[in-house]
Each structure stands twice: as C-alpha cells, then as structure tokens.
Amino acid sequence: MFTAQNIHSRARSKRQWAKVAVPYSFVSAALLLVILVSFYPIFYALRLSLYETNYMTIGRFIGLGNFLRAALDLRVHNSILISLGYVFGSLVLVVPIGLGLALVLNRPIRFRGFFRTILIFPWIVSQTVTAMLWSWLLNPSFGPVNYVIAALGFSRVMFIGNPDLAMKTLVAANVWQTYPYAMILCLAALQTIPNELYEAARIDGASPRECFRHVTLPLISNVLMVVVIMCTLHYFNMVTLMYVLTGGGPVFRTETLSLKVFLEAFSHWDMSLASTLGIVIFAFNIFFSLLYIKLLRREALY
Amino acid sequence: MFQKKRVREALITTATYGILVIASLVALGPILWGLATSLKTSPGVVAVPPEWIPSPFTLENYRLVLLNSSLPRCFLNSLFVAFCGVTLTLGVACHAGYAAARFDFPGKNGILFMILATAMIPGISIMAPLYIVATKVGLLDTYWIQILIYSAWQVPSTVWLIRGFFESVPPDLEEAAMIDGCSRRRAFYQIILPIAQPGLAAAAILVFVYVWNDFLIGVAFTTSGTMRPMQVGLYLFIRDLGVEWGRFMAYTMIGLIPILILFGFLQKLFIQGLAAGATKG
Numbered sequence: 001m002f003t004a005q006n007i008h009s010r011a012r013s014k015r016q017w018a019k020v021a022v023p024y025s026f027v028s029a030a031l032l033l034v035i036l037v038s039f040y041p042i043f044y045a046l047r048l049s050l051y052e053t054n055y056m057t058i059g060r061f062i063g064l065g066n067f068l069r070a071a072l073d074l075r076v077h078n079s080i081l082i083s084l085g086y087v088f089g090s091l092v093l094v095v096p097i098g099l100g101l102a103l104v105l106n107r108p109i110r111f112r113g114f115f116r117t118i119l120i121f122p123w124i125v126s127q128t129v130t131a132m133l134w135s136w137l138l139n140p141s142f143g144p145v146n147y148v149i150a151a152l153g154f155s156r157v158m159f160i161g162n163p164d165l166a167m168k169t170l171v172a173a174n175v176w177q178t179y180p181y182a183m184i185l186c187l188a189a190l191q192t193i194p195n196e197l198y199e200a201a202r203i204d205g206a207s208p209r210e211c212f213r214h215v216t217l218p219l220i221s222n223v224l225m226v227v228v229i230m231c232t233l234h235y236f237n238m239v240t241l242m243y244v245l246t247g248g249g250p251v252f253r254t255e256t257l258s259l260k261v262f263l264e265a266f267s268h269w270d271m272s273l274a275s276t277l278g279i280v281i282f283a284f285n286i287f288f289s290l291l292y293i294k295l296l297r298r299e300a301l302y
Numbered sequence: 303m304f305q306k307k308r309v310r311e312a313l314i315t316t317a318t319y320g321i322l323v324i325a326s327l328v329a330l331g332p333i334l335w336g337l338a339t340s341l342k343t344s345p346g347v348v349a350v351p352p353e354w355i356p357s358p359f360t361l362e363n364y365r366l367v368l369l370n371s372s373l374p375r376c377f378l379n380s381l382f383v384a385f386c387g388v389t390l391t392l393g394v395a396c397h398a399g400y401a402a403a404r405f406d407f408p409g410k411n412g413i414l415f416m417i418l419a420t421a422m423i424p425g426i427s428i429m430a431p432l433y434i435v436a437t438k439v440g441l442l443d444t445y446w447i448q449i450l451i452y453s454a455w456q457v458p459s460t461v462w463l464i465r466g467f468f469e470s471v472p473p474d475l476e477e478a479a480m481i482d483g484c485s486r487r488r489a490f491y492q493i494i495l496p497i498a499q500p501g502l503a504a505a506a507i508l509v510f511v512y513v514w515n516d517f518l519i520g521v522a523f524t525t526s527g528t529m530r531p532m533q534v535g536l537y538l539f540i541r542d543l544g545v546e547w548g549r550f551m552a553y554t555m556i557g558l559i560p561i562l563i564l565f566g567f568l569q570k571l572f573i574q575g576l577a578a579g580a581t582k583g
Contacts, residue, residue, distance in 0.1 A: 022486055023405035030398035030417050030457050037432070037454030038420035044431035056434050104321050118326045120569055124561050125333070126515035128533040129554055132540065133332040136339065136547060144335060144352045151351075176332065184572050237424040240517040244537055258426045265430040266522055278427035289422045 042282065048275035055269050066276040075252065076260070076277065082167070083256040087235040089171045090178070094231055095224065097175065098182025103216075105183070106190045116187075123180035131244035134173040135160060163250045170246055170254050174235065182227045189223035190216070222295065229292045233285060257281060333558075340364070340551035347548045363552035372527055373553055376535030381560075383445055383531060384513040387452040388506045395457050396502065399464030400490055404473065414461075421458035429522055436523060443525045451519050456509045463508075467501030468494065507567050514560055532557050 049066050052059035070076045105116055122130070138145050138159040146156045159169040193216065201211050239262045242248060248255035248263065255263070258281060265274035334354075339347055340363050341356040367373050401407075402414050432451065433442075441447040475497070476489040484492075495502070520531035530538070536557055540550050561568075 020407065023401050023407040023410070026397040026401035026405065027413050027417070029394040030461060031413055033394055033450070033454045033457055034417050034420040037451055038423050038428065039416075041428035041431040041435065042423050044435065045428055048431060048434075056437060101321075101325055104318055107318055109315070109318055109322075115322045115326060116573075117569055119322075119329050120572060121333070121565075122329050123572070124511065124515075124565060124568055125558070126517065126533055126561075128515075128517045128537055129557060130332075132536065132550070132554055133336050136551065137332050137335055139547075142348050142350070142352065142547070144354075147350065147352050176328070180572075188573070233424075237426055239426055243521075244517070258424075261426050262429065262518070262522075265433065271430045271434065274430040278424075278430060281424055282427040285422055285424050285427075 045275040045278050045282075048272050049279050051272060053270070053272040056271065066272050070273065070276050070280070075255075076257075078252055079255050079257040079260040079277075082252070082254065083236060083258065085167065086171065086174075086254075086256050087232055089167070090174050090235050091228060091231055093171065093175045094179050094182050095227060097179045098227065099186045099220075099224070101179070101183045102186035102190055103212075105187055119183060120180045122177050123184075125177060127177065127238065127240035128244050130173055130177045131241055134169070134176070135245060138169065160246055161250060163253045166246050166250055166254050170242055173245060174238075174241055177241070178231065178234070182231065185223055185227050186220060189220040193219050222298075225295055226292065229288055229295070233288050236284060237281065336551045336554055339547055340555050342548050344548060363548040364556070367549050367552045367556065371539060371549070371553065372530065372535040373532075373539075373556060375527065376530050376532045377556070379445075379528075379530060380514055380532035383448045383452070384510050386445065386449045387456070387513045388509045390449060390453040391456045391460050391509045392502060392506055394453065395460035395505065396464055396495065396498075398457070398461045400468050400494065402461065402465045403468035404476075417461055418458050420454075425455060425518065429518070433522060442523060443529050445529065447523050448519055448529075448531070451523070452509070452513045452516070456512060460505045460509060463505050464498070464501060467498045471497055504567075504571055507564050508571065511561060511564060511568065 048058065050061060050063060052062055052065075101119060105112060105119070109115075125133070137143050138157075140146055140156050140158050140161075145159075150156055157165065159165050197215050197219075198211055201215050206214065236256075237258050238256075239258045242254050242256055242259045243262065246254040248259050257277060261274050261277045261281065264270045264277065338354055338356055341359055341361070342349075342353065343356075343358060343360050343362065346353060346356055346358070398414075398417060401410075436442045436447045441450075471494060475493055476486070479489040479493055480486065515533065516531075517533040517537065520534040521537070524530050524534065536550075536553055539553055
C-alpha cells in the first residue's frame with residue numbers, strides 16, 4: 001500500500017517534470033538557432049555602428065559618429081533616393097499588372113490553368129538568373145530587343161550602360177520577376193468574392209466599371225495593401241538583382257541603399273558603415289512590418 | 303440590342319485571350335530566348351537577325367559546360383547545402399511548430415514571438431556582423447555556415463507554416479495514443495509527424511527553392527571554388543569567360559532544372575497562399 005502510493009507519486013512527479021521539460025526541449029533548438037544567427041548579429045550590428053572599425057577589428061567608440069557620417073554622406077543620400085525610386089517605380093507597375101492579370105484570369109475562360117501556370121513562372125526564377133536572362137535579351141549587339149529597335153530604324157540602345165536607362169531596365173527586370181506574387185494574391189482575393197454580389201449590383205443597373213469600382217475594389221483593398229507592403233519590403237531589401245545586372249552603375253544610378261550596404265561590407269570592407277546603414281534598413285523594415293501587422297489585425301475584425 | 307451585346311462579349315473574350323497570350327510571351331520570352339541560345343553554335347549565337355529556332359541545333363554547349371566548367375561541382379554544392387538546410391530547418395521547425403500548436407507552458411508567447419520576430423530582420427542588415435562572426439569561429443568558406451544561415455533565416459516562416467498544419471490535425475489522436483500509454487514524444491514522432499507529411503513536404507520545397515535560388519550568402523561566405531553554390535558559379539562564369547553566351551545560357555538552363563522539377567508542387571503552394579512569406583533578403 002505504502003509502496004504503491006510512493007510509486008504513484010514518483011510517476012506523477014515524473015509526469016509533472018515531463019510536462020514542463022518537453023515543451024522547452026521542443027522549442028530550444030529553434031530558439032538557439034535564431035538567437036545565434038539573427039538576434040546576436042543584429043545586436044552586433046548595433047554595436048559595430050557605434051564604433052570605428054578597420055577591416056574586422058573594432059576600434060574606438062564614437063557614439064553616433066557613424067550615423068552622422070552617413071547622414072552627411074552625399075552618396076548615402078543618393079542611395080536612399082535611388083532605393084525609393086526603385087521601390088516606387090516597381091510598385092507602380094507591379095500592382096496594376098498583377099491586379100489586371102488577376103482580373104483576366106478570374107474570368108470564366110478556357111485554358112485558365114494553363115495560362116496561370118505560365119504567368120506564375122518568372123516568380124521561381126532566381127534574381128541571378130533574371131539578371132542574366134535580361135542582360136542577354138537586351139544585349140546591344142546580339143539581343144532580339146535591339147534587333148527590333150534597329151529594324152525599326154532607331155539606333156541601338158545600351159540599356160544597362162546608359163545612365164538614364166539603367167534604372168528603368170532594372171525596374172523592368174524586377175517587375176518581370178515579381179509581378180506573379182501580386183497576381184496570385186489578387187487572384188486569391190478575387191476568388192473569395194461571392195458571385196451574388198455582382199449579380200445584385202447588375203440587377204441594380206451597375207455597369208462593369210461600376211461593379212469594379214464599388215464591389216471589387218473595396219473587397220480586395222486589404223489584399224492590395226498587403227501586396228504593397230510586402231513588395232515594398234522585398235524591393236527595399238533586395239541586393240542580388242542590381243548587384244548582378246548593373247553593379248550599382250553607371251555612376252551610382254542604380255546603387256540602392258541595400259546594394260550600398262553590401263558593397264560597403266564586401267568591397268570596401270567598411271563594416272561599421274555597412275552596419276550603420278544596415279540598422280537604417282532594419283528600422284525601415286520594422287516600420288513596415290508593424291504597419292502590416294496592424295493591417296492584418298484590422299482585417300481580422302471583419 | 304441583343305446583337306450589340308453579343309458583339310461586345312466577343313470583343314471582350316478576344317481581348318482577354320489577347321492579353322493572356324501577350325503576357326505569356328513576355329513571361330516566357332526571356333527564358334525561351336536563353337534556351338534557344340544554349341542550343342546554338344557559336345556563329346548561331348551572334349547571328350543577325352537573331353534566330354528564335356536554333357539551326358543548326360547543337361548540344362555542344364551543354365557538353366562543354368558539364369565537362370569543362372565549375373558547373374558540376376557548384377551544382378552538387380548547392381544540392382548538398384539545400385538538402386542539409388532543408389533537413390535542419392525542418393528538424394528544428396517541426397518541434398517548435400508542434401510546441402506552438404499543442405503545448406501550453408510559461409513564456410510560450412514570448413519565446414514564439416522571439417522566433418517569429420526574427421523574420422523582420424532583413425538579411426542584408428546582418429551580413430557584415432555575420433561575416434565577422436563566421437571568420438572568427440573559422441566557419442568562413444564552409445558548407446556549415448551556409449547551412450546554418452539558411453536554416454536560421456527559414457525557421458520563422460517554416461514554424462509558422464508547420465504550426466498551421468499541426469493545428470489542423472485533431473488532438474484526439476495523440477490523446478487516444480497517450481491514454482494507451484504512449485508518451486507525448488512518441489505520439490509526436492509516430493502519429494503526428496506521419497500525418498503531417500504533406501505539410502512537411504510543402505515546407506521542404508519552399509526551403510529548398512529558397513536555398514537553391516539564393517546568391518548573396520554564397521557570394522559573401524564562400525571564397526573557394528570547392529564551396530561555391532550554383533548561383534555564384536553562374537555569376538563568376540560570365541565574369542571570367544566573357545562573351546561565351548551559348549555556354550553561359552546552357553549553364554543557366556541546367557541551374558533551372560531542379561526548380562522546374564518542383565514547379566508543379568510550387569504552383570499549388572503559391573495558389574494556396576502558403577508561399578507568401580517565402581522571401582527574405
């Protein structure tokens with residue numbers, strides 16, 4: 001009797017222990033990994049941004065000196081403007097193209113799955129490959145685009161080498177690779193709109209344009225905001241496409257802030273400036289992520 | 303009136319197909335042009351006017367690239383890193399995802415928030431410090447540093463994804479098993495994980511494609527040809543070789559093969575909206 005009780009309580013305490021220990025053991029590896037590879041480096045970046053560095057050795061503490069240096073650096077100003085132009089220029093094209101194609105794909109047509117498959121395709125092509133394919137497509141001597149331009153009687157265009165065209169070319173390549181994201185999100189949103197709403201609007205005498213304006217648009221506005229925020233973050237943070245396609249040139253015309261961070265770190269080995277600008281990018285990301293979370297919360301209320 | 307409406311409908315249908323055909327050509331054009339180039343002889347590559355259909359048609363570029371370039375090594379490097387990255391990410395994330403879906407423990411929300419919040423840290427912001435740390439601990443130019451970084455960066459979105467799958471499994475299953483004397487741990491490994499296989503496969507594909515397509519970690523954290531991933535090999539190939547576009551496009555096309563194989567699954571994931579968080583840096 002006594003022993004039985006003893007065994008019983010021992011078993012219970014073991015179970016109690018397992019109840020606490022098992023959950024922690026389940027999350028520990030994930031926690032350790034993100035602390036080592038994400039948290040620690042971002043704090044390290046903060047620290048680097050407050051010190052002078054020489055290659056990889058940390059020197060004197062200079063407080064906000066690096067931020068001051070960045071704030072007064074004309075090339076940093078240039079990069080910020082270039083980044084904003086790049087983000088804005090891409091969004092202005094990606095959102096209408098994505099929404100437009102989603103509207104077309106949402107119509108009851110034949111081969112819908114076939115077209116959808118083809119139209120998604122660029123999204124899975126890497127930024128490196130996108131840059132390579134576009135630079136070959138737009139090659140001044142042998143590319144088909146320049147062949148057509150020449151055949152129409154114009155002079156051949158150096159798309160990447162021309163300071164006035166490099167950014168437009170970069171945006172075009174980016175739009176080509178990322179419009180499927182906007183398209184898929186919009187298509188998913190369109191498919192959740194019940195047909196009865198359109199029927200009701202039509203019975204009330206609404207034209208197709210009025211249907212779009214007063215039924216479709218309000219119902220997908222939240223998804224459009226999600227597309228805008230996610231694309232903004234993606235475009236603002238990306239490096240590979242410009243690094244491979246233009247390298248930031250000509251004359252820094254395509255040197256976005258994110259590309260500048262990469263070049264400062266891995267070409268000029270100025271780790272403190274790279275970290276300082278990295279923190280600026282991080283702050284920008286937090287701002288947009290909070291906006292995104294707020295938006296999702298609002299959506300959840302409906 | 304009726305006639306007019308029918309004409310309008312026909313016009314709209316024509317316009318719809320017109321838009322779709324043009325958009326499809328733009329979507330596939332750059333890839334098809336690259337594919338055509340890869341199948342051309344050297345004079346064919348620089349022919350004016352450009353040939354969309356290669357004639358004569360040749361596989362010589364593929365032969366040269368496979369036998370005499372960095373491609374085979376880089377391809378295998380990328381496969382190895384992607385395979386290990388997927389394994390580590392999934393191994394870590396399925397446990398955390400299960401804890402998030404089923405357990406209640408002190409500090410749960412804080413810990414989960416910490417894991418998920420790291421998704422907000424852009425890769426480019428921590429490249430410099432990571433590089434210094436990797437150099438100090440002697441992990442620069444190894445498979446390990448690539449695997450660790452990819453896994454850590456993919457863990458938040460994967461935990462989130464997998465948690466959703468576990469939540470869709472009714473808890474009665476484990477409870478029944480545990481009443482029969484099975485431990486929580488065993489119930490997870492032997493009952494829940496097998497059921498969640500489709501979800502794990504989805505997560506695995508997303509991580510694989512992310513690692514396969516990434517360029518930045520490879521270019522910053524590898525220095526030797528023996529460690530270099532595919533995307534970096536591609537970039538250096540053109541830099542070092544210059545104008546050999548035929549061979550270069552053959553390299554590019556071979557790099558697309560794994561993605562093409564997975565495309566069917568990927569498309570499904572995109573349409574279900576599961577791939578929304580699959581981008582970083």
